[in-house]
Amino acid sequence: MVLVTRKGYFCAAHRLNNPSWSDEKNDRVFGKCNNPNGHGHNYTVEVTVAGSPPADSGMVIDLKVLAEIIEEELIERVDHKNLNMDVDFMRGIIPTAENIAVAFWKILAPKITEGKLYSIRLYESQNNIVEYRGD
Amino acid sequence: MVLVTRKGYFCAAHRLNNPSWSDEKNDRVFGKCNNPNGHGHNYTVEVTVAGSPPADSGMVIDLKVLAEIIEEELIERVDHKNLNMDVDFMRGIIPTAENIAVAFWKILAPKITEGKLYSIRLYESQNNIVEYRGD
Amino acid sequence: MVLVTRKGYFCAAHRLNNPSWSDEKNDRVFGKCNNPNGHGHNYTVEVTVAGSPPADSGMVIDLKVLAEIIEEELIERVDHKNLNMDVDFMRGIIPTAENIAVAFWKILAPKITEGKLYSIRLYESQNNIVEYRGD
Amino acid sequence: MVLVTRKGYFCAAHRLNNPSWSDEKNDRVFGKCNNPNGHGHNYTVEVTVAGSPPADSGMVIDLKVLAEIIEEELIERVDHKNLNMDVDFMRGIIPTAENIAVAFWKILAPKITEGKLYSIRLYESQNNIVEYRGD
């Protein structure tokens, strides 16, 4: 088994807020991330696919194809967007890095047909990183 | 003369829009950056001070002091903020990287009293960088 | 299960030396790292916590809280220090990257109460990295 | 168990082409990577060794020794080379990142006698990464 990773990039605004909580609790739990007018990030996503490279191509998955899937299924839907307001698959979900990574997994897992989706790694900032490998 | 550079980091939302233009012109000029609900970035700012290090300290400017100035004068006012709505010194200014760098210069230049402010370099993303060195 | 990683930074001096060995053996095994007056590094530590994000917060662990734990339990005790002389929890331990990572694990594991400590990854330099995931 | 990683660097030319396929199929599968005169990369290889650090040295493997093994067994044989034409252990193998990583594993596994080879991670570019952990 070989793991193949391709990166994608997007920038987006978001706000961490649970509408069923009081303002006071949102402030306590989410702090500055609860700023009413939002803030934003340059996100990096690393999509890792596991598989065995066939002898005739030597590739687990064609990286051009993987790059296109990431571009079409993820980047075009979140890049230069507000994750709370503009992204259908995040509706009703608090856009923490954890929740974004899980949402990305749900979208990509059925689209990866050469090899098998192994992990979604999301860098929200230089210092904050999350990774999801499915259930 | 020695140049001394200290970095700072912030993340913020913004939208590029000129309210005196038509929607069509805003879309044409600013493209995806004109998204009504905004998007965002992890910004890195590099503040460079020029001076001659005195023999007794060997420092153009105490980097702890420079770091505190950057933190108090810049980062605390823009980090986890919406640059269009939450930042007093950006009011009425389109928050392009160019305009942010010039605004940062105006704030910092009078605060640097050891050495002299030499440049403000702002990374909006991995691929987009601006630099302002004063008039 | 989602993995959440937060980075911390410190710089420190150290010397690799086993006092029960001859000078000759210390030189042979530790080479330049055995320099009597020490040398130093900018270390980066990545602390990874594993858990399942609750629906109401969407966070495995509050990254602000994790950042504070890293700062108070690790960084304040090693930053701008000599790891052989100034750090109580390294007393009698050769400060190789491996041993520092294990020592960090022992300190942090009981402090992580949301989620569970998953790994300590320590970058001693651009080219040397160690990782410890517990026993 | 502690994982110890050492990086190495090399630059090389390569071409992705299966001589038993038609030109049309090579173009379709390998795209720009099938350019007849080749292209090239700055590769980074991360070699990870797993083991338990003995109390007297505190090191899973002496990083100087690991660095020398990487230099002699890998870098000197591929650096500033054409991977299709100049490298004996790649003869008859399509030089995809997957295949290079597997070839590196086969070379290094028997050479690592302190600890045990755990993974070969190969960065072909900023956005394309593969990893092999043995069968």
Add this chain to the structure above:
Amino acid sequence: MVLVTRKGYFCAAHRLNNPSWSDEKNDRVFGKCNNPNGHGHNYTVEVTVAGSPPADSGMVIDLKVLAEIIEEELIERVDHKNLNMDVDFMRGIIPTAENIAVAFWKILAPKITEGKLYSIRLYESQNNIVEYRGD
């Protein structure tokens, strides 16, 4: 005046060789870079444009436009190519980083019509960088 920088990326093969020199002299001057079958790099190019941002747009040059110019005029002509054999504007020119940077300047200078081309910075590898700012 504000400096605006946009990055581009390409990977290419090349060989350093002066056909009017003896093999012995080529080996002595160019060393490993003279390997007959070539080697390659992941290049990064930073294009910097200088200008004054107009008040109504706040942009020295539209970064989307600059990115397209870099893509069409430079990247498409060198990416996944052999710089000695496949690139018309490098014909008869030894593809050192210095010569590539100067060639890029000649191509881009007349294409930059908002602001003025200020510098071409080319990273051949992590450790080798050249910059050209015109005559």
Add this chain to the structure above:
Amino acid sequence: MVLVTRKGYFCAAHRLNNPSWSDEKNDRVFGKCNNPNGHGHNYTVEVTVAGSPPADSGMVIDLKVLAEIIEEELIERVDHKNLNMDVDFMRGIIPTAENIAVAFWKILAPKITEGKLYSIRLYESQNNIVEYRGD
């Protein structure tokens, strides 16, 4: 004129202290950097040489030669050393990044005979950078 930059790396211990000052003043000015047992850094040095590439070689300076000069004149004298105690050319000089950069300039300027030394840029940490371009 083309600028050519080559990087070098070293790790070292140092302490900022002016022996002619009181302990109290040293603490106030140098803070944590005055720790009696020292601390340390992974330093990166960028050496930039300016010149015009001759038509027959296309190189301002042979980067192999520049790399060797950096290795022999700088790196071997400071790597894995204590800058206060082990380095002859730093004797009596407070090892701030500013002073190290100036000392490096004095050593390298007469050694660069192809092209002309243009700048010494020294990264003490990710966030602290100094640059010296001569008088």
